[in-house]
Amino acid sequence: MSISELSTCTTILVGKNASFDGSTLVARNEDSGSANDPKRLIVVHPDVQPRQYQAKTSQFKITLPDNPLRYTAIPNAVEDQGIWGEAGINSENVAMSATETITTNERVIGADPLTKEGLGEEDLLTVVLPYIHSAREGVERTAAILKEHGTYETNGIIFSDVNEIWYMETAGGHHWVAQRVPDDAYVVAPNQTGIQEIDFSDPDNFMYPDDLREFVEQNHLNLNDGFNFRKIFGSHSQLDHHYNTPRTWFAQRYFNAESVKDMDPMSDNFSFISHADHKITIEDIKYVLSSHYQDTPYDPFAPNTDFKTVPFRPIGINRTQEMCVLQIRPNQPKETAAIQWVAMAANPFNTLVPFFTNVTNIPSSYRDATGVADSNNAYWINRIIAVLAADHYQATISAIEAFQEKTLGYGHSRISEIDYKYSANKANITALLEKENQITADFIMTETKSLLTKVVGTAGNLVPGSFTRDNY
Known part of the structure; x- marks a missing residue:
């Protein structure tokens, strides 16, 4: 091909x-x-x-x-x-x-x-x-x-x-x-x-x-x-x-x-x-x-x-x-050394999310995409945002950049927090990482839904056919 x-x-x-x-x-x-x-x-x-x-x-x-x-x-x-x-x-x-x-x-x-x-x-x-x-x-x-x-x-x-x-x-x-x-x-x-x-x-x-x-x-x-x-x-x-x-x-x-x-x-x-x-x-x-x-x-x-x-x-x-x-990562225990950062759909409009990989399952919002659009799924909600924002880039980019800064900062803080939790309690590490991955995914999905709401509101006022009394 x-x-x-x-x-x-x-x-x-x-x-x-x-x-x-x-x-x-x-x-x-x-x-x-x-x-x-x-x-x-x-x-x-x-x-x-x-x-x-x-x-x-x-x-x-x-x-x-x-x-x-x-x-x-x-x-x-x-x-x-x-x-x-x-x-x-x-x-x-x-x-x-x-x-x-x-x-x-x-x-x-x-x-x-x-x-x-x-x-x-x-x-x-x-x-x-x-x-x-x-x-x-x-x-x-x-x-x-x-x-x-x-x-x-x-x-x-x-x-x-x-x-x-x-x-x-x-x-x-x-x-x-x-x-x-x-x-x-x-x-x-x-x-x-x-x-x-x-x-x-x-x-x-x-x-x-x-x-x-x-x-x-x-x-x-x-x-x-x-x-x-x-x-x-x-x-x-x-x-x-x-x-x-x-x-x-x-x-x-x-x-x-x-x-x-x-x-x-x-x-x-x-x-x-x-x-x-x-x-x-x-x-x-x-x-x-x-x-x-x-x-x-x-x-x-x-x-x-x-x-x-x-x-x-x-x-x-x-x-x-x-x-x-x-x-x-070096200088970390084998159990927590590996992280897979993931961003779904078009990158100008999404964020990276850190998932520890020493787990047996992935949060459903990142795991369960199908061929049907679903705003509760990480791939699809980011695809929807990208489609809307691409046509209204200048109007939406400030909200997107604020979202990216907040969520990337959150990702780094989560890694530090999880490293500390593991150092304090090394028992049941897989269960701990799965729980923490879920917390991370839930926060990111909440922030992504908030971004989608802002982008829809902005783009909705700019589509062809929008009309106000200022037009006449």
Whole structure:
């Protein structure tokens, strides 16, 4: 499937020494081909994990091991096209994001064709995350499946634990490379092959199939000196310049403006491994992944702008289904170290909510989305707000920004409060975290309903056909 058809994304990865508190941070938007593909947050228990897995959108099938771990996932609420679990953390505090849909070039596809029997984004979280105990193991398991089954699409797949983040990119039906994100660095990935120079003498930071160099040489794929994975396997199309590279441009302007001050949105030369000029926070990630190129000439919400004429695809697009930040915290007990921050629907108008993942259930407002709009559900109420606010951005944005500031502050205070409660009483930790997650979800839903009320009131006075005596 092409990046215009189904799930496209923007990913941000932050090494532990580049983040505000020493956490590894894996963040991603999931963007659909439609603005109405509801998502839900769930816990998958070992007794419901499939043993014989069959994909719905491809011919991929696999027998899975008998010892799965419990894990969180954020699958489609309507699974007629498969699970699409996307992002989660297992009971060993290993996180996975699958996937960042990427592109490759025709010569690579010709040399190693994609395969209909292979795995893809629909399948990856389900068949990998329950069976790994470290980020490196995530790469190894995915590589083994690719070797046997191949893939029908090219993807960026991310694994993290408390110490490491690994970014793995597939190319063609069976080839791939993975790079460890340096602890002091960050990465932004925008539906485009990103990994650059590979050091084949550094197994601590690079992984790849044994035949990678031979495959490239035999098929005359390397047109440059060195071994630059992006140049060999990636694409450099007009679509990239309007759909992909502007997202990297905005993110790097935000995180390290001085180093990219002379680059434009269509540049092919942005670095894969980047270094921010400050420690990166949850709020930084939320801001960038919500971006519509504000304060630039490319903002579709700017006054008197026809959004159809804006040349670049925003990061915070209307058809975002969800956003997750997978945070594995250092210097915390294993029981409370992992947090999955979740935002539903379009990011310019929503908020991030922290859920501790060492639980057996998720609050119903985030768990029970269906294909029917329901303002008591987190996905749907945020979708409704986004639809109303997008047409009345200038009139509603002050209420939305006040909501975001209040709820993000609340999220941080909740983490501190729950950490303290756990330190004071380590008994029944799962029950404690489930209770606290429920309190968090209830507060956020109350605030979101209040925001919806304000947005409806504002937008309702601005619709075509509204009339007052001031009109005559």
